């Protein structure tokens with residue numbers, strides 16, 4: 001493996017899977033920018049962002065990260081512009097506008113349960129693609145496609161990055177079924 005790619009992979013592996021996905025998706029243009037939450041400034045993350053040729057702005061408890069400096073301030077304030085900045089598929093952005101957030105969450109869980117009960121598979125790429133937003137449906141094609149592209153990028157850097165995401169999402173789901181998700185999230 002290329003020495004530089006190898007070194008990048010090692011540093012990415014030290015980051016939480018959500019941060020990794022945000023960084024690589026931004027670097028490869030699957031989204032204009034990302035918001036990476038941190039309680040305080042993180043030098044290691046800042047160096048990683050620099051080395052990936054991305055730019056950032058520390059904004060209280062989060063980093064705004066983009067490829068182009070001018071995009072940092074172009075996030076907008078309404079949820080449609082913010083959604084586009086995050087690279088969320090248009091069908092999901094529009095659907096989200098019309099629905100009550102909790103209803104949508106319930107609808108998706110129900111849809112997911114039905115699919116699984118029918119013995120249908122929800123691809124892991126769907127969960128990767130929808131990281132950070134509520135998709136319009138468990139069958140949203142744009143979301144799966146986003147996930148397929150993101151997976152290819154992760155694996156292109158190092159297959160362990162994809163494996164790490166899969167572990168994260170599978171185990172998180174087990175915890176959710178156990179009803180302990182809240183305390184786990186707060187533990188970070």
Ligand SMILES: [Zn+2]
Pocket residue numbers: 089090091092093135136137140141142143
């Ligand atoms: Zn959609």
